[in-house]
Amino acid sequence: MMVNHVQNPTHDPSRLGRSAAAAAALLLALPLPARGAELLSAAHASIEADAAGRHVAALADDAFEGREGGSRGGRAAGAYIMDALAKTGLEPVGDGGGYGQQFGGMRNILGLLRGRDPQLAREVIVVGAHYDHVGYGNQDNSYGPFGFVHNGADDNASGVAGLLELAEALGHLPERPRRSILVAFWDGEEKGLLGSRHFLRVRPAALADSRLVFSINLDMIGRLRDRRLEVYGTRSARGLRSAVVAANVDPGHAAGLDLIFNWDVTDDSDHYPFIAAGIPTLMFHTGLHDQYHRPSDDVHLVNLDGIAPVVRLSLGVLTAVADEAGAAPAFRPECRNESDATRRALEAPAVAAGSRGRWGIGTRADSCEADAPVVVRVSADSPAAKAGLLPGDRFLAVGGTKVTDQTAMIDMLRAANPAVDVEVERRGRIMRLEMRTDEAR
Structure with missing residues (x-):
């Protein structure tokens, strides 16, 4: 997640306050419709904390030197991701038939699952995570100390690991959804959301005739605490909150996740360029912490078991929208003028x-x-x-x-x-x- 202004990060605990549940015993995880459950059972089972942990450990290794966009460590991280993505069987849709989309010395990595519907396959849902971090850190992008490798285990090796698990899970669906799904690993996020902005300006040739209808952004999903997950963007289209709630069914935990719906629209991660472009977008985020943009954001602090339920939730929303026979979600421009203060006023x-x-x-x-x-x-x-x-x-x-x-x-x-x-x-x-x-x- 990008730093807009370097100052001591704060986290509002009131956003995470929990009401006493007088009827907690009646909490139910309602089943998905039969078709949805069928589509997701094998895919859910394929999402593993151990596999996600291996990706986090690899990407947050000192050998990648903090994965700064355009650096040798960043390029090496991109090569690791492309190798892992190739094993999922997703179609390369970058430059020249490869996975990479080059720009300004950096590289997005793009893989596509084409939809099965001859008409709706032209509608593309993007699920993305940035893979760059801040390298050795400086006064513009780090809270210090500077000059040390910033491994960015949570920011955003966790999101990349989750997205690689999601990409693999797509291969376990019994059939392709109606719409196409683009799995995108963004570069240059920490330098100003450069990768996602470039993609929206310069579409790869393989996607030239497509229409982007929805997106999900995974940024910092490695610090799940008390099963609380922050959800941004549900105001960008009617029905998105309902879609998230319907997908909040975790086979490993009957109650699902404790979702904190935040209405703020800020330009600090790759969800923002999509909302600015009028594309309904969600972001999942497990919250800030004292190691944010510091060398201490390391793998031993990541809740590896917490990544899997976030990925399962993402997959549920993703497949529900992708396989919807009716119209895709319509962007709601009012979301740009709403904030979490608006939510507090409503509630x-x-x-x-x-x-x-x-x-x-x-x-x-x-x-x-x-x-x-x-x-x-x-x-x-x-x-x-x-x-x-x-x-x-x-x-x-x-x-x-x-x-x-x-x-x-x-x-x-x-x-x-x-x-x-x-x-x-x-x-x-x-x-x-x-x-x-x-x-x-």
Whole structure:
């Protein structure tokens, strides 16, 4: 991840605060539709922490001298990646029929899985990770000390390792998805997002007639803590949050990941050029830390077991969009003017005006995710409170009927019997709760 201004990195712990889960026992990992589960079972099984760990250890070795873009260490890292990518069988779509796309002494690395649909195959989904780092560090790109190899184990050997595992997993799908998937390893990210910007300006000949419809960026996914993953970009198209939640099913952990949705759009990683170009884009990130852009960002601090669930989540979203028979996600330009402050305003607790109502809840509509109204008030000792509903939860279904908007949700609750099952999303995890009024007790 690129440094915009070198100062002491900070991390806002309030973004990672965790509400008490009064109904944690009811937490469910809902299954994907049958076809989605079939597509992903073998691919999920192929994603291994040990294999990712070997890639992280190799790329974060001193021999690559910090992988600075354009340096001998950077070129050597690129050669390592191309060798690993060739073993996945993805089609080379760089310059001259190879994997590399040259620019300014640097090199992107590009491999393609062509879609099976004759029409939709021209629509391309990009999943990328930058492989360069800052070399020996200097006052413009490091928090010091300077002059020592900055191995960048988390930033971004972890993302590259995850992407190589994802590339291999694509070969385990029982059939190719409808749309094409481009696996891209960006160079020059630390120098100003140079690789991703170049790709968007100068499309390789093999992709000249394609249309980029969606992208995912993996940057610093090696420090998963308490299963918390930061997710950026869900506001760039309607339905992206729902797609991420649906894919948040980890075979190794029934509860899935604890997702922190951040609405900021900042120019510090390779997701930004895609959003600037009007392409819906997600970024997955496990958060900053004290070793960020320092020589101490080394492999022994990487949570290798934590890379696999992030890759599985990425694969789930990727294949869902790639195999969708309908239209690809449409870019939502309003996302450029939203921020995490906008999110906090939407989710801010509301004070009850008058009666608390039958269920004791208040909700607020979300213009981007209309089918997931946000709970902003839960009255004490109300049926909602006793069921375990919390502010910040999002309604998905009432009595087994999917919510389409806030008005429909209110009507369903008004018509509900004294006891009703509701389905809500809490930080990327789907829960079923039973609300019971006094007359049902």
